[in-house]
Amino acid sequence: MIRTLTYTVTEEEAGVSLLEWLRDKGCSRQVLAHLKNTKGLFKNGERPFAKEPVRSGDQIKLRLTEEAGSEGIVPVCLPFSVVYEDEDLLVIDKPAGLPVHPSINHYENTLANGVMWRCQQTGEPFPFRCINRLDAGTTGLLIIAKNMFSAAVLYSAMKKRKIKRTYLAVASGEIRKPGTVDLPIGRVSDSVIERCIDQEHGERAVTHYEPVAVCKVPGNGSYTMLRLQLETGRTHQIRVHMKAIGHPLAGDYLYAPEDCSADRPLLHSRSLAFTHPVTQEPMKLTAELPEDMKNYAEWKRREEDEI
Structure with missing residues (x-):
């Protein structure tokens, strides 16, 4: 899966180093290392130095490349409903009785198995990154990040209590x-x-x-x-x-x-309210009360x- 993000530096953002600008956007150490190792960072079409300043109107492009899903998670066809999806997020309405992550006693009957199967069917593999957690018996909304950048931004938002x-x-x-x-x-x-x-x-x-x-x-x-x-x-x-x-x-x-x-x-x-990690648009999603x-x-x- 390749996700390309393109930004234009504003007047308010100008004057700081590119590295500082990237961190302000939400790039974690992992994302920065990935961009460096894969040569996936561009400024005005060229490979930049991290310490050089950004100026108003500069075009910054981030190319994130992840060609495989999570190793060790077996794809299994399991039912769940998708409430919202775009290039960066997958928001799921988890049914009761479905653990989120594989464990010793739950190797092939978890939400992660179902998501990996879905990736296999759509030809869009990405590592399983669940932002919020639910117990196996709990129903409702879960956010899955579809790339490392959206994961970094959302993990930070969760830590700062910005996901309601x-x-x-x-x-x-x-x-x-x-x-x-x-x-x-x-x-x-x-x-x-x-x-x-x-x-x-x-x-x-x-x-x-x-x-x-x-x-x-x-x-x-x-x-x-x-x-x-x-x-x-x-x-x-x-x-x-x-x-x-x-x-x-x-x-x-x-x-x-x-x-x-x-x-x-x-x-x-029942509901999740947060800011979209890429578009910065406010998001509010709800899941209907389950039948039981x-x-x-x-x-x-x-x-x-x-x-």
Whole structure:
């Protein structure tokens, strides 16, 4: 896959070195090394020196060449929906039960396998670079970067909390007011999967939530549909935080094993808002609520208490 990016230096950008200009655009060390090694950087049609200044009107061209997908990821035909795609991004609506990355127990049944199969069919190979993470049971939006430049820009945006992620979840109990959970999360000492609140060694984690509707379930208590936004992206963050405040997610076999009201933790990556890494246009994408969460709400609609 070859992706060529062409820019014209503006008056505001002029006067700095080409290297500084490239870094301001979002080029990481990896991208800069790639451009150098593949001779893929041009200024006004010629190979430039990194320390030379850029001037207003200069045309800068970046040619990114990646001719193979990710080694070791077996292409497998697996179903998923594409919400948005262009030369730089692939945004997917991930179904439930599909891990994102291959592991010892999931070598050929992950989203990465499905994306590699899709690349094979379209003849457009690129390494699998997933920008945001979702648990296997979580549904909804995931951003895949189709080249190293878009990956570098989006990874940086994620680190700087410039990608706004909104989730919908069904939590046990009644939650009547919005709130924020600011509690550090760490790994449970004797588990490679489970996480917990760890005030001493955990990493800071912040989750904002607001109730959408309360559903009263005869013989099984109440549940609340929540809208949540993350400031941080710790493993199992929403699941751990909701358990910590006494409202674990419906169907969460790991943090609420006694709750059998759903076949998975009812959590959905509803929307993503970010700036396009190349065009700089604002992007906002949404994914419809999956059928199991729709049915869960409809099943209780007669006793639903709108907030």
